[in-house]
Amino acid sequence: MKFGTSGLRGLSVDLKGRASALYATAFGRYLLGSGMARPGDAILIGRDFRDSSPEITANCADALAALGFNVRNCGTVPTPALALAGLREKAACLMVTGSHIPADRNGIKFYRPDGEIDKADEAAITAAATELDRAGFAFEPRSTTPQDRSAECLAAFRERNASILPSGSLAGLKVGVYQHSTVARDLLVDLLQHFGAAVVTFGRSEAFIPVDTEAVSEETILKLREMASQHGLDAVVSADGDGDRPLVADETGAPLRGDLLGLIAASFLGVTAVVTPVTSNSGIETAGRFRVIRTRVGSPFVISGMQEALAAGENRVAGFEANGGVLTASDFEINGHRLQALPTRDCFVPILATLALAASRRQPLSAIASSHHLAFAAADRLENFPVETSARLMAHLRADPANLAAFLQPVGEVASISDLDGLRVRLKSGRIIHLRPSGNAPEMRCYVEAEDEAAAVALLHAGLERILWWANAN
Structure with missing residues (x-):
């Protein structure tokens, strides 16, 4: 354990x-x-x-x-x-x-x-x-x-979420709900219909299906794309197994990054300070009108950062992770109702905030995503990657700058390094590659940013290939 x-x-x-x-x-x-x-x-x-x-x-x-x-x-x-x-x-x-x-x-x-x-x-x-x-x-x-x-537990949470948007806010939107095996599946349908959206459900499963909203599998993306095309959807939404991480896909079925959902939620709440891990997009600092505090990966670190922001005098504080889960450290007045502080990850606020933004602007989600001008980012993981191998790799890369330079030589030259959580390297090209062992599973994760989607995908594949090459050679 x-x-x-x-x-x-x-x-x-x-x-x-x-x-x-x-x-x-x-x-x-x-x-x-x-x-x-x-x-x-x-x-x-x-x-x-x-x-x-x-x-x-x-x-x-x-x-x-x-x-x-x-x-x-x-x-x-x-x-x-x-x-x-x-x-x-x-x-x-x-x-x-x-x-x-x-x-x-x-x-x-x-x-x-x-x-x-x-x-x-x-x-x-x-x-x-x-x-x-x-x-x-x-x-x-x-x-x-x-x-x-x-019943009481679910009813109280429904009441919390049923008041954060005006009545009919999502009217005109046709939203797919990928239900799979998430405990959020029925409440998502209920709330979307409550706010006026037309809902198409699909993929409900009695067998457990793992859905990682930070590294959405190709199989899942294919399902989202098929349903978006087949039903003419404006969006597809879902969540992970326990309903604390959101999944939102645009009108083509392409998933939006979790840190973008968190950014939209932060703007929706009107925060003065936002806390987010180092793995969130590097453009967050310039994308909103609030102070940004960076932490290590994990909700305990985000919560600690939020508490420090409150102690420093901030009074509208929230946080989000790269997986899209939003945490609130302050009470917020939203739509004439008090949204009680809930300092744990939540998938509902970012989903509703994102859909409400699309509905109010009368724009497709792909246009909403583009309007935030964040760097193109991608992330994936190597599953069943031994923890011992991850530890040896990270120790090797930290032992000597020459080791890191040699490891990354096929993808670019090192310009600067952050060792806050894993190794986050900015290359001289301006691109970013971040290597980080998972904190709770035998997985090795890689996060990248680049100037366009093709470059980000290529850098991500190259990073994963370098990890596998090193593991096989050592």
Whole structure:
């Protein structure tokens, strides 16, 4: 088990057993020991649609009930819906989800009563789990039956989103919803119809389908393009498995980058400061009228950056990641309603903000994207790439500037380097290539920017090929 950029991750077969109960117990003990919770307090649990999630959820419920918590089941709801319920009830939460990673893996996201855990919390939970393990932690299923709070949890989140646009704002738009296996699938349809859009649903699946909104697969893009053409759609929307990362494609079925969706959402909210990781487009700084704060990759770092912005006197603060998930640290007044701060990733605000912009401008999404004048960017990953190999590669590249220069020689000369999270290299041509091991899966990621789409795609392929070449040679 390992904490990554957002939550604990591991093999589903392991989490279906003792491991999930071990970490749930460690989390519960940490809450009790730190004074953040007391025996008898409520704790909320939600899950995604993975085959392994019900069993992992049951293990966590049993472990927390054994510690004296009042466990409440929120069912299959989007992660931001669970987080909102936790904040309103001042209750800790666990979301059983592997987000976008393959079905043979799963994970758990942890929330304190005041919001998402941070890196210090992760370290404390890990230490508690290690101590329990060394003490011979034994787990026996108890068949706990938590109180069902799924309807209330979903209704509160729907109410939040149903008021952020004026009535009929999306009238005239024909939007496809790629439902696959995301827990956001039904609420997306409901809200789009609520705002007046004509909706075409497709791709609903009972088997789990991993959808990575930061590196959309060619297979998924083909589906989006086919449906956009077949039904004359103005847009296609979807989300990852737990509904905290948006996917929006234009009228041709081409996905818009997540950082563009985040930028549109930031403008929609009227932020004074936005926090985003180093992997987001380098043009963000000049694309909006707000202060930009860069962080390492992962929601804990974005949340920390947002807290620092608030402490520095900013009063309209939000963040977004390159995957498009938007986090809010301030309350915002939107459409005459208060949008409560929700400092965890959310797919609904960026989706609705982007569609509303297209509807108000009466422009296709492709034109909306072009109007922001961001550098052409692309990203992809090598899956099932051993963590040990990633670590050796990054150590080699950092050991000597000559190593990095030799590695990148086929793609360009190094002009400058950022080592904030992975290696982000600006080449003398002005192009950018960023190499970064995933924080929560055996994957090696590559992000690029270039002067046009063809150059970005070529640089991305060249970067991935160099990674594979080095791995095979070493």
